[in-house]
Amino acid sequence: MREGTYDPHGVPSMLVGKALPNFSLPGLPPSVGFSSADVAAVGRPSLINFFASWCLPCVQEAPVLMALKRQRTPIWGIAYKDKPEATSGFLRQNGDPYTRIARDEPGNTAIDFGLYGVPETYLIDKSGIVRWRWAGGLSDDVVRQSLAPLIQSLA
Amino acid sequence: VKRAITVLLLAMFVSPAFAVSDPAEMLPNRAQEERAESLGHQLRCLVCQNESVEESNADLARDLRRIIRQRIVAGDTDTQVVEWMVARYGNFVRLRPPFNAETLALWSAPGIALAIGIAAALIARRRRPVAPAPLTDTERQRLSDLLKS
Numbered sequence: 330m331r332e333g334t335y336d337p338h339g340v341p342s343m344l345v346g347k348a349l350p351n352f353s354l355p356g357l358p359p360s361v362g363f364s365s366a367d368v369a370a371v372g373r374p375s376l377i378n379f380f381a382s383w384c385l386p387c388v389q390e391a392p393v394l395m396a397l398k399r400q401r402t403p404i405w406g407i408a409y410k411d412k413p414e415a416t417s418g419f420l421r422q423n424g425d426p427y428t429r430i431a432r433d434e435p436g437n438t439a440i441d442f443g444l445y446g447v448p449e450t451y452l453i454d455k456s457g458i459v460r461w462r463w464a465g466g467l468s469d470d471v472v473r474q475s476l477a478p479l480i481q482s483l484a
Numbered sequence: 485v486k487r488a489i490t491v492l493l494l495a496m497f498v499s500p501a502f503a504v505s506d507p508a509e510m511l512p513n514r515a516q517e518e519r520a521e522s523l524g525h526q527l528r529c530l531v532c533q534n535e536s537v538e539e540s541n542a543d544l545a546r547d548l549r550r551i552i553r554q555r556i557v558a559g560d561t562d563t564q565v566v567e568w569m570v571a572r573y574g575n576f577v578r579l580r581p582p583f584n585a586e587t588l589a590l591w592s593a594p595g596i597a598l599a600i601g602i603a604a605a606l607i608a609r610r611r612r613p614v615a616p617a618p619l620t621d622t623e624r625q626r627l628s629d630l631l632k633s
Binding site: 340341342343410435436437440441442443444445446 | 530531543544547548551570571572573574576
């Protein structure tokens with residue numbers, strides 16, 4: 330747990346150090362969907378970001394994801410329990426940082442990830458192993474202190 | 485009396501209150517449903533602090549209830565269902581944590597607390613002040629003089 334809190338989001342992810350769980354999700358048009366194999370095949374570190382239009386911290390982390398996109402980090406978006414039109418509206422308002430966007434309306438893939446809620450972000454290395462998980466909205470500080478150094482070391 | 489009988493008769497038809505409020509969630513097989521409910525009570529609703537999956541109204545808890553039932557129907561044992569959950573959410577998902585190296589301090593805490601208590605009680609007994617020696621004759625005389633004056 331993160332020190333000094335009882336926040337269950339601070340419980341370490343079971344996925345870290347393991348291969349991505351198998352999934353294959355439909356896309357949010359015009360994006361085609363993607364599978365765990367697609368993520369493992371990019372050949373460099375990438376992020377999987379679970380988000381939803383109904384999630385407030387997702388609005389707050391949107392600029393942080395846009396900054397990561399500018400730094401050429403591939404970001405796979407998974408819209409969690411969201412209607413396609415609502416997701417599209419959210420992306421028009423807050424920007425679209427994603428390489429591809431898939432939909433997990435039933436939320437089963439999310440449970441295979443051990444997801445607590447949205448947003449959650451996973452760092453996948455070039456061989457498809459999960460290296461890091463952040464539950465909650467990403468901030469510039471988290472990127473600077475944890476994520477960016479990890480991406481560099483895995484590149 | 486007639487009224488009381490009517491009430492009692494009606495009470496017979498009242499369905500028991502199940503933890504799962506939505507009957508559509510329940511399995512038609514009574515034994516399987518009971519297993520699912522008992523498993524749901526052993527698993528933590530992860531997004532609410534200390535509620536079980538069976539008690540919570542959270543979306544994630546509802547999804548986990550559905551998965552428990554799917555796995556039971558698919559033929560999983562209770563242990564397999566719990567393992568499925570632990571593989572995704574870690575031991576945190578279990579409301580009753582297993583005994584292992586990680587939880588050693590947790591499980592041995594009551595024993596350690598008891599041992600400390602017994603030790604403290606023993607030390608306190610040993611340190612109990614000794615009763616003062618009886619007064620000598622001169623002291624007794626002086627005491628009665630003082631009391632008289």
